[in-house]
Amino acid sequence: MTVPKSKRHKSRFEVFHNMQALQKELVKHLMQDFGITRIADLGEAQFLDLKFERVINLCAEIVGDIHRANAMYVSNMIEYEERRLYQDKAIGNCVVLKQELQSIIDIISGLNLNKYKTSIELIEKEIHLIKSWRKSDLRLKKKLQVLRYKLTESGHLVIKINPKTITRERRKLKKYRKMVNQGKISLIDVQNSFKSWLGTYDKLLSYWSKLNMIALYNNLFKER
Structure with a gap:
């Protein structure tokens, strides 16, 4: 049965919703040192501090790029290419984020691999969502190519x-x-x-x- 429009729940932009879930997941892991107690070894502690800062910065860059891309009202090919650039940057940073997490897992022993797996799945989902969003813009590109500005x-x-x-x-x-x-x-x-x-x-x-x-x-x- 069709749900009346007035009673439908407002859907969230899934790219943002998934990224928000990923950020919460990673911050929770960072606060718990990815499921292990605070490492006594100074070298490992410094390594984790650097990686944690890197992960947080990458998340901020991804969120910023997808917000900037979504905020654009595309009316010509220049604006289309600019939005695509933001989308490409977000995808690239997702890949780098995945690599950063992998490096932590490879070097630090005793981590909770299940939590790591959840984070990786969310990153891969985010990449897929942004690519789907970028692909949907191709229809807009075809319309824009009809006109010259x-x-x-x-x-x-x-x-x-x-x-x-x-x-x-x-x-x-x-x-x-x-x-x-x-x-x-x-x-x-x-x-x-x-x-x-x-x-x-x-x-x-x-x-x-x-x-x-x-x-x-x-x-x-x-x-x-």
């Missing part, structure tokens, strides 16, 4: 249609002509498709581009 000297943003978008539509119309001849598609379907495309980019097309597209359509599909 130019900033004038006065600071005005000019938005134009990407010439490749017009080229693709011209090829599509020519392909439709063959499909109509073969009976694979109806003329009314072609008409609706072209009207939809023209309506979408009407304000972005120049006068001559629009005129040429209409002339091509009429040449291909006018009554013979």
Whole structure:
């Protein structure tokens, strides 16, 4: 049964939720020296202090990068690439964090391996979540590639249609002509498709581009 929208629990952004759980897990382990009592050996104690500080700093960097990436309202390819950079940095730091934990396990004996395993699983999950988030942005990239942006000297943003978008539509119309001849598609379907495309980019097309597209359509599909 579908739960009414008003009664649904607000879902958290899973990338942040998982990272929050990972931070809590690691801080708890750090406070317990990863499940062992305070080491008497000065060298091991200094090693752990350095590693603990490194782990905390990496967590802070990951959280900062995913927050900066999520805070961006992407409206052009420059902003898209900037957000992707933050996502890539977060993934890279997750990998380094995993390596730092592994080095502690390899050097210090007597650690609670079950706790370590839980932390590693959360890191791997975080990497997967960020990669999935990054992959979902590809749909946004395709939309942005349709347009071109130019900033004038006065600071005005000019938005134009990407010439490749017009080229693709011209090829599509020519392909439709063959499909109509073969009976694979109806003329009314072609008409609706072209009207939809023209309506979408009407304000972005120049006068001559629009005129040429209409002339091509009429040449291909006018009554013979």
